[in-house]
Amino acid sequence: MSAPPACRCCGGTAVTLRGRKQGAFLPREFEFHVCGDCGFMSVEPFSGFAIYDDAYYRGAGPDPYVDYETEYRDWRRTDRGLEFEDLFSLAESHLSPSPSLPLRLLDFGCGAGGFLKFLRERGTLGGRPLELTGHDIGSYAEMLKTRDGFRILDLDALALEPAASFDVISLIEVIEHLPSPLEPMRLVARLLKPGGLLLLTTGNLDSPVARREGLGYRYCAPEIHVSLFNPRALSRLYARVGLVPHAVRYHGAVKFKVLKTLRHRPALRALARLALSFPPVVRFIDARYGVSAMPCAIKPQGPNLQTPKNPQ
Template sequence: MSSAPSCRACGSKNTRARGSQRRPSSPLPFIYHACDDCQFLFVEPVTPDSVYDDAYYDGRGVDPMVNYRAEYENYRGTDRLSEFEDLLGLATRHLSRGEAPRGGSDVHWLDFGCGAGGLLKFLRDSAAVETPLGQRQLKVMGSDVGSYSQRLRTEAGFDVRSPEELALLPDGSFDIISAIEVIEHIAEPGPVMRLLARLLKPGGLLLLTTGNLASPMARWRGLKFGYCMPEIHISLFCPATLCRLYGDAGLIPEWVRYRGVITFKVLKSAGSPRRRWLLRHALRLPGFRSFVDLLYGTSAMPCARRP
């Protein structure tokens, strides 16, 4: 008798085990469950939040690709700067359009899952955005559970709230909410999506990135796809799953074309300085970034706006 769990995204019982992975950090294998109704892929068991300690943020934890310490100390010296500039550009374009929120002169921006605060610092340093209606000041807030959130509050003076504190904020608090590579770390995405949807102003934009499990690379690699890190990536999405999640939360999918976000992903994966140098040059070739985008389905994953 199968004891397949209900889907953690849509609640359907129409799920099946798709495979398992063993990892040195866990005595038990991690099981991937696929939902046949919403295409969500979710991992059991779920690793406790304590995995997000200082070692994790320094790249000595389960994900060697992150180095948030460098980002915390000097984000301008890291490759993530291209990602931050891309996100601010996308937000600025959105704010320049007719359906964007118009109330108030400031742009209230929540970075949900702010990690070591690189994007918060970039936004604070950027200070303002230029829109057809004039210059608007950026007011930033972060939210996270990791070891850096306290440091960002006390050492860097940021307004960083826990998810529980976010839930106490009034409806429509933000023009822009970013959730960059964060939703894959959350066991039940539905309540979080409803919270973010409620906190967006009408016309506000949710800038969300996460791996695309329906991309050509993911289909080719299966559970060997690099994004399958079951200790931390416990919720895995494809465009259809995201669209359904947005719809259930009252949001409308919105597709954007990423550039700097893809540049960062390419350089982050380089490994050695020589490969990084080669990739940096490859990114200048016409079509290379678009090819990577197609392969990994980055821009195929929708963002969302509140109607």
């Protein structure tokens, strides 16, 4: 094996081999490289995007909790609404109401379109009419465009959008799938309006559970989760593209993370739902998995913008 490359998050060169792990889905060994500066971990080799086929979307691939079929048909039949409500409230509390202006929102990695449909049903955010755009590739993106009438752009089309096009951009459990997160983040930072909000969720590899379980942590699924973050690494990545970390407090997103793993265990899921109706239980799980410790980001207002001049 050749020497590990520079850190794809902070650009540092103190990258070392953290360990190896056998794939649970693909019968081969993967290497995890960790950055001594920011703690970002990357996986080699990258299994490619072809792994995201129809079987994957049914939950028959490396991630058994994916259920795009149900989500596409009716997101209410999944637990994702809990997460959507959370993200909606975050955006609502951040944005200043200016009722006459439409609010432009991009869901980057929109998957089966659950969040887009949730937002379309809401119609407005903070009193402002929503204008929705999605980005993804594959059969669901095509259906969202042709059957559901959403504006769905591929990466090339997105790169042609004018700078400062969106008030809110969401990346919900997307960045861990991208082998080189810097370029997409540069694009996202360019597309955000000054003062705009980036809603980003991804696993926290610095959480107590992740630290205890090491590479055995379920989130370390090397076929699909190839960029693994912690709060420090994520903040470094934001800074590199001119964004400022924005602290958040999740509730519904925490509940969703628990409930989705119980998709095939209805009795346990009902019990968990009951337990999660108690806020201290949610706070305990949040602390164990470090969900709210992962910041979102804001694009700063004013002349001191550090937005990259060459987004490509």
